[in-house]
Amino acid sequence: MKKFVNDPKDYVAEMLEGLALANPDTLTYVPEYNLIMRADTPQENKVSLVQGSGSGHEPAHVMSVGKGMLDAACPGDVFAAPPADFVYETVKLVASPKGVLLLVNNYTGDRMAFEMAEELSEADGVTVRTLFIDDDVAVQDSTYTVGRRGVAGNFFVMKAVGAAAERGADLDEVYRIGEKVNSVTRTMGMALTACTPPAKGSPLFDLPDDSVEMGVGIHGEPGRKREKLRSADAMVRELVSAVVDDLPFSSGDRVALMVNGLGGTPIGELYLVYGLAHKQLAERGIEVGRSYVGEYCTSLDMAGASVTLVRLDDEIHDLLTDPAEIPIRVF
Amino acid sequence: MKKFVNDPKDYVAEMLEGLALANPDTLTYVPEYNLIMRADTPQENKVSLVQGSGSGHEPAHVMSVGKGMLDAACPGDVFAAPPADFVYETVKLVASPKGVLLLVNNYTGDRMAFEMAEELSEADGVTVRTLFIDDDVAVQDSTYTVGRRGVAGNFFVMKAVGAAAERGADLDEVYRIGEKVNSVTRTMGMALTACTPPAKGSPLFDLPDDSVEMGVGIHGEPGRKREKLRSADAMVRELVSAVVDDLPFSSGDRVALMVNGLGGTPIGELYLVYGLAHKQLAERGIEVGRSYVGEYCTSLDMAGASVTLVRLDDEIHDLLTDPAEIPIRVF
Amino acid sequence: MDNERAFGDLDAVAGDGDFGYSLARGFEIVLSDWDALASDSPAEFLKKVALVISKRVGGTSGPLWGTAFLRAAGAVKDRQELNAADAVAMLRAAAEGIKARGKSDLGDKTLLDALIPMTDALEQRLEQRPAAAEPAVGEPAAGEPAPGGAELAALAATTARAAADATAPMRARRGRQSYTGERSIGSPDPGAVAIAVMAERVAAEWDVRE
């Protein structure tokens, strides 16, 4: 394993400490509960927003805390949901009179932790709602699973509800918007390589030199199928088709297009993928209204990418355009 | 080689096309000269800024084109300086009455291309100045080389001259600022793995599983020495010491601290490195005034990081704080 | 109660990065808090363990195992000394808790597929005795002797291992493995294997102690 790491057990804590040191005016780090929160939360007139889920997906979600997005993020260990108690403590810290919305990527562990935290918080008299995000089209057979997984499309939900909350919307309205965005957001990803969790020290799965995993999960969960490495054009076509056919998106739709890197793929390749996806959508009569290229939800150092589409209407477009100030920035 | 690539010869062109498609309102792509420029350049009252150098360092420099930073970037092939003629054509396209500043990372090929372009442009009556950037402390023996290399510190020069030009400074003033920032900026990087250029298809050099290259160049040039992989703390200490001792930076200095990823290292690790570097500077009495964590100047998919320090004064701090709008953003 | 080594063995299974680093860490925390967990009754002890796990352990394992310990505590809340029947009641309660928390059941290819068969086997073995204990004409009055701890532990271990092995051909419906669909077929469920390892460890300890 070649990583910048001291004791692997301290990986998450040291990352959060660095994040807080880099953003001394805007962020607070609470080591006891492994959480990052806005220095100015809670606010009387704003619904507070919390996102958890395992670590290793950065910038999701700890680097999305800030004005216009999350009030707090309480990550677990690498690829593990946070303890329910940490979520509960986070809710206590950010509880606002307007209520708290918990954003949860749809995984068994995360669901259980957030549901337990919601029960505990409501017993304390805090108004809490929980929204599950499940944009991953790779999981098709929902009878056999807890359903679709939440992956990079998560960003759009956070951004839209963040803007709505900042504008002063009440909890039900913020929830409505989050659910609406989630319902028109679809993602599919693929791995070129496996990722290496610091505590494991070796790749999480074997992926031969000539193979890719289509539909991979962001914790290295297997996807739809394993296939041979092909040209970027052919592979991107498969991702785009899977996403388009799922909602489905159709000719005349206006969309946000995100090409998300999984951690090990350089930004140059992501822009190349973006160009291919954009043109493939144009062939289908689908117009790109907003574009997003970079890392939004990663899987440690996994090489690979995902393609996300959001069907835009004026309301969603507006919310996505609102300003936000989060650690992921260039200056 | 596991990459998103069609024909490797088209790698750069397809990346630039994707970049332009993702930024239709603000950027123009000119395929004949492999260049990306602001849609609104040149402007009567603003010095125009151009940066070239090889591709493979994205977001440097094509993704730094936009209001408040570059007017144009004309990259070469992966890790190769652009042809002099392309630089010359770029200068023609962006030439403003207030003049053009060429920003050049200090490498033989880039120097020659930009010097030739400057001669050709001046023969046409365009006022041009060329500024060489050389922040890399790894190269110590300047009798044997063309001198220090330009690496991630480049970002600070682009940002500061971009702000000055936007404020309306004349060419000499913009040049003065660029030279000043360069003179107080120092960087040192290290590789955990080699990078794989698309046209080569295999790693550019061999780096055993237990070794790192200290002081590596952003084209995979060897650095000061090869050594064993150690704890993040020990390795970051070596980078920070090399940078601090070079200028030197001393107790009481206020600095910008950048932890730059070389492409394959995830942002979580970069924040961990940031935290360590920040604390090591504090031990030396050096205060961090601004922090930068992410990818600014990469080496394709190389795992590794560099540490950059800029000694801040009020003028530089102000210029770094000015707004800018470039493709590297999250929304 | 000397489960330290049993927990340690579990760690070896749990530490493979799939079944959950966090579970291993949770038991580490339990071990390091061992003295603080000292209690007046088994139920109180189990409740404290449940609390530590719920508070500090994340992943899928935290809520599942936390719930399991809490329900186990509930099953023996008036008892000072635990007998074999209490152990069965605890295991049964734990399994019901996991079902409820995980919205899962027998056949979903989870640890339940080792835990439930193991509990059933223990219960059956215990039920044989009172039945046999009713004096039957021409039979020895005491029926079969009450099964000893060592025998029960051995039974639990072999049943759990066989049940864990039997999960291999199943298709996962819960946990990470469920996403793989058909591909989940062929290898046993890590959670079920962990139950088997724990049971085997307890059986081995019992042997040494007797």
Added chain:
Amino acid sequence: MDNERAFGDLDAVAGDGDFGYSLARGFEIVLSDWDALASDSPAEFLKKVALVISKRVGGTSGPLWGTAFLRAAGAVKDRQELNAADAVAMLRAAAEGIKARGKSDLGDKTLLDALIPMTDALEQRLEQRPAAAEPAVGEPAAGEPAPGGAELAALAATTARAAADATAPMRARRGRQSYTGERSIGSPDPGAVAIAVMAERVAAEWDVRE
């Protein structure tokens, strides 16, 4: 002028990713523009090649080789047919151009360390003839015969190869390798090797043609 295959051979050296993919690509462009490069004089042809290289080839190689071809053209600008002395003048001018453009000289471990010794050897060989041609008492009147193209090409090839080999123990002062300091010692300079390969290729062609 049939340098196609010589260029092709060079490609094999140049394509190793170190000496510069861009140089290989430049010669590809030259080959694909071959018809457009047809010219009335050698100087005009060389100038067109120089222009194509300068315009389209980046890296370190573009400016260096572009300058080399441009200076070579200048050295023979009034000539319709080139003789051996013209070839030497062209090589000398090319080397001077590279020195100026690259701020480099003999001993810096660059292609100059093959190009200059090769040019010197050719020049010396040519100078022997007029000297020997002065009728000396008791010697054959015509002195040594004028060296043929094949002989000169072979001389260039062996000299360049020996010189390229001799760069191995040198320490680089220019190009990427210079950053490696001491570590540049031990392997020959790729640019110098490329010169040797080109000269060998020309010599082989000459053999075939004569």
